[in-house]
Amino acid sequence: xxxxxxxxxxxxxxxxxxxxxxxxxxxVSAVEDVSFTLARGDSLGLVGxxxxxxxxxxxxxxxxxPDNAVVKQGEVILDGENMLELSPEEMRMRRWDDISMxxxxxxxxxxxxxxxxxxxxxxxDIHWDEKPTVREANAKIAELxxxxxxxxxxxxxxxxxxxxxxxxxxxxxxxxxxxxxxIIADEPxxxxxxxxxxxxxxxxxxxxxxxxxxxxxxxxxxxxIAEITNHIGVMYAGKLVEYGPTVDVFARPRHPYSxxxxxxxxxxxxxRMKLAPLxxxxxNLLDPPxxxxxxxxxxxxxxxxxxxxxxxxxxxxxxxxxxxxHDQVPTTAKETx
Amino acid sequence: xxxxxxxRLLQMGLLFIVFLTILFFxxxxxxxxxxxxxxxxxxxPPEAKEILRARLGLDQPLFFQYLNYVKNVLTLNLGQxxxxxxxxxxxxxxxxxxxxLYLFLTATLLSYLVGFQTGKLVAWKRDTPIERFTMVGSIIxxxxxxxxxxxxxxxxxxxxxxxxPLGKFLDPEKWFDSxxxxxxxxxxxxxxxxxxxxxxxxxYWFTHKIVEPKPRQRARRLLLAxxxxxxxxxxxxxxxxxxxxxxxxxxxxxxxxxxxxxxxxITLLTRSSMLETLREDYIFTARAKGVPEKVIRDRHAxxxxxLPVTTSFVLSIAAVIGGGIVTESIFSWxxxxxxxxNAVTAEDIPVAMGALAFIGFLALVAxxxxxxxxxxxxxxxxxxx
Ligand SMILES: Nc1ncnc2c1ncn2[C@@H]1O[C@H](COP(=O)(O)OP(=O)(O)O)[C@@H](O)[C@H]1O
Ligand code: SF4
Ligand SMILES: [Mg+2]
Numbered sequence: 001x002x003x004x005x006x007x008x009x010x011x012x013x014x015x016x017x018x019x020x021x022x023x024x025x026x027x028v029s030a031v032e033d034v035s036f037t038l039a040r041g042d043s044l045g046l047v048g049x050x051x052x053x054x055x056x057x058x059x060x061x062x063x064x065x066p067d068n069a070v071v072k073q074g075e076v077i078l079d080g081e082n083m084l085e086l087s088p089e090e091m092r093m094r095r096w097d098d099i100s101m102x103x104x105x106x107x108x109x110x111x112x113x114x115x116x117x118x119x120x121x122x123x124x125d126i127h128w129d130e131k132p133t134v135r136e137a138n139a140k141i142a143e144l145x146x147x148x149x150x151x152x153x154x155x156x157x158x159x160x161x162x163x164x165x166x167x168x169x170x171x172x173x174x175x176x177x178x179x180x181x182x183i184i185a186d187e188p189x190x191x192x193x194x195x196x197x198x199x200x201x202x203x204x205x206x207x208x209x210x211x212x213x214x215x216x217x218x219x220x221x222x223x224x225i226a227e228i229t230n231h232i233g234v235m236y237a238g239k240l241v242e243y244g245p246t247v248d249v250f251a252r253p254r255h256p257y258s259x260x261x262x263x264x265x266x267x268x269x270x271x272r273m274k275l276a277p278l279x280x281x282x283x284n285l286l287d288p289p290x291x292x293x294x295x296x297x298x299x300x301x302x303x304x305x306x307x308x309x310x311x312x313x314x315x316x317x318x319x320x321x322x323x324x325x326h327d328q329v330p331t332t333a334k335e336t337x
Numbered sequence: 338x339x340x341x342x343x344x345r346l347l348q349m350g351l352l353f354i355v356f357l358t359i360l361f362f363x364x365x366x367x368x369x370x371x372x373x374x375x376x377x378x379x380x381x382p383p384e385a386k387e388i389l390r391a392r393l394g395l396d397q398p399l400f401f402q403y404l405n406y407v408k409n410v411l412t413l414n415l416g417q418x419x420x421x422x423x424x425x426x427x428x429x430x431x432x433x434x435x436x437x438l439y440l441f442l443t444a445t446l447l448s449y450l451v452g453f454q455t456g457k458l459v460a461w462k463r464d465t466p467i468e469r470f471t472m473v474g475s476i477i478x479x480x481x482x483x484x485x486x487x488x489x490x491x492x493x494x495x496x497x498x499x500x501x502p503l504g505k506f507l508d509p510e511k512w513f514d515s516x517x518x519x520x521x522x523x524x525x526x527x528x529x530x531x532x533x534x535x536x537x538x539x540x541y542w543f544t545h546k547i548v549e550p551k552p553r554q555r556a557r558r559l560l561l562a563x564x565x566x567x568x569x570x571x572x573x574x575x576x577x578x579x580x581x582x583x584x585x586x587x588x589x590x591x592x593x594x595x596x597x598x599x600x601x602x603i604t605l606l607t608r609s610s611m612l613e614t615l616r617e618d619y620i621f622t623a624r625a626k627g628v629p630e631k632v633i634r635d636r637h638a639x640x641x642x643x644l645p646v647t648t649s650f651v652l653s654i655a656a657v658i659g660g661g662i663v664t665e666s667i668f669s670w671x672x673x674x675x676x677x678x679n680a681v682t683a684e685d686i687p688v689a690m691g692a693l694a695f696i697g698f699l700a701l702v703a704x705x706x707x708x709x710x711x712x713x714x715x716x717x718x719x720x721x722x
Contacts, residue, residue: 064624095627108618111637113716123626134548158716
């Protein structure tokens with residue numbers, strides 16, 4: 001890379017990303033004008049109900065979208081370089097080297113016929129600047145296994161000899177193997193039982209803290225996001241509706257959707273808020289609602305919400321949201337009683 | 338692995354006895370008994386018939402006959418042919434066996450090798466004209482009435498173009514002063530193929546201990562080239578080579594016909610298995626890791642798509658044997674299938690029974706090989722057993 005990157009420029013900048021899926025019934029508006037930034041060493045949580053486009057954003061970043069997906073507009077700038085303009089071959093070399101991923105279905109992320117260690121070594125062989133010998137690569141894998149709490153001798157084993165939690169830990173080890181700038185973790189603990197979920201989460205947080213890489217953590221569970229991220233982006237129906245420091249958003253959600261989402265989840269951080277429940281279903285993205293996409297479900301909706309789309313605006317420094325009537329949203333738990 | 342094979346061998350033995358039982362009782366369910374055919378002549382006085390029946394053991398209770406039969410088969414005592422009396426059945430069958438093995442092993446290996454590659458590439462080139470063309474061709478070949486297709490091939494390449502000999506498995510003119518029998522040559526061909534297979538296996542076995550991939554690959558290439566050169570040199574200097582060449586020439590048409598039909602089935606199967614594999618999460622993982630597309634296709638997708646194809650191989654063995662009779666009779670290939678057919682038409686019961694027992698045994702051996710292959714290919718099975 002040739003550009004010099006100043007300290008203030010965020011490492012990753014997503015600008016006005018628009019992505020649709022072409023289907024026989026029409027275009028699915030899965031990502032609509034999404035912008036956010038991620039600083040080096042920072043952790044960003046993307047939260048929202050299932051189907052709101054979280055995975056679609058992740059896949060746009062590593063450019064591994066299904067064939068029917070079209071990126072209509074936008075830029076994904078990583079350290080000054082627009083990833084969407086790289087050739088397929090250049091992009092292939094960036095995957096895992098710059099951005100690695102821990103997947104939603106991590107249980108099935110392993111090829112059943114190869115040893116786990118060999119599958120990690122495959123990534124190392126592709127991406128390390130100097131291709132290491134098997135011995136060197138194995139030493140690195142052993143180190144990573146210790147880091148995620150797996151006995152290093154397990155690298156000689158096949159995936160079916162791993163438990164669910166171990167498989168997921170090994171995926172995390174693999175995601176770390178090429179020292180990426182960013183790790184995207186897409187619902188990494190959804191398929192695990194609760195106890196293992198907690199452990200894996202804690203490990204992820206610890207590793208991210210120790211190694212200082214950036215992480216984008218995707219979950220439909222806002223409580224999980226609160227535990228391990230310092231920035232949060234709330235998504236609704238393909239749009240980013242609120243973005244800010246996690247503490248601020250949790251202390252005072254200003255977008256009606258965030259406010260309702262938070263209230264419908266048992267709180268882990270603050271006192272349990274007793275609010276209106278989140279009613280109804282997310283809209284069909286083949287034909288999203290006019291104006292603010294949240295208006296059919298929003299208790300604060302007005303005529304303007306139906307007609308005009310609210311822009312993303314800074315409310316406080318670094319805390320943005322898109323709502324015409326955000327001042328209507330109660331500020332504290334007390335006001336709602 | 339040893340326990341796994343032991344278990345399979347035991348199962349195989351039991352299955353074989355069940356198979357013999359069914360064979361025996363099916364035959365006895367037919368009206369009359371063997372003596373009717375053997376001494377069917379009404380002029381023979383009943384007393385003489387009784388003596389014959391006693392000699393043949395047919396006067397004993399069915400169950401004792403059955404026990405005797407199983408014991409005889411297991412000791413390879415299959416009796417004597419009625420039609421070529423007094424040639425022992427086992428001798429007739431052992432003569433036919435290498436010819437059948439030669440024909441079917443060649444066709445099976447060829448069709449699996451080529452069919453798997455085609456299926457793999459076609460699945461990869463989804464929705465292209467190449468895919469559609471291959472699919473239509475394969476479906477036609479797969480559904481065609483096989484005897485008709487075989488005769489068509491024979492007529493076109495043998496008669497119309499005159500490229501290949503019609504029938505027979507060798508040219509008698511070239512053999513009349515041959516110091517070898519056809520079977521000696523067949524056996525040598527099979528033996529050399531077996532030795533080559535063992536050597537290739539040994540090369541892989543000994544080189545897999547080399548940890549670093551580069552030197553391992555180099556060692557493999559070198560050793561495999563040596564094996565190949567060794568084979569070529571062996572057949573070049575062997576005095577049998579001209580006879581082997583004659584047999585090979587006669588093989589081309591039946592092997593091509595058989596291969597084409599198997600090939601179509603394997604292409605279709607590999608394609609669907611491959612398409613399924615390509616949807617797996619680990620393929621996505623490989624892409625996210627930045628693995629090149631060709632490597633994803635070959636090392637990740639095809640390697641897993643191979644598993645169901647191997648299973649189907651086991652299931653198709655029976656069909657292969659059924660097709661054997663048709664193939665061998667159309668191409669006048671004197672193997673087990675033709676022997677069986679001739680025995681049935683000549684009412685040569687011992688040969689027919691023996692041939693069926695042999696074919697059953699071969700099917701079981703093929704199953705065993707496929708099972709071992711499957712365990713080698715799939716670590717999940719390897720460890721569980
Ligand atoms: N391959 C696809 N073709 C068509 N629509 C899709 C495809 N993948 C996802 N979608 C749709 O895009 C929307 C966003 O999906 P996704 O990004 O998976 O959401 P999330 O990860 O938040 O659950 C959903 O409405 C989903 O139905
Ligand atoms: S813009 Fe209107 S409909 Fe949308 S969230 Fe705000 S108040 Fe609700
Ligand atoms: Mg998702």
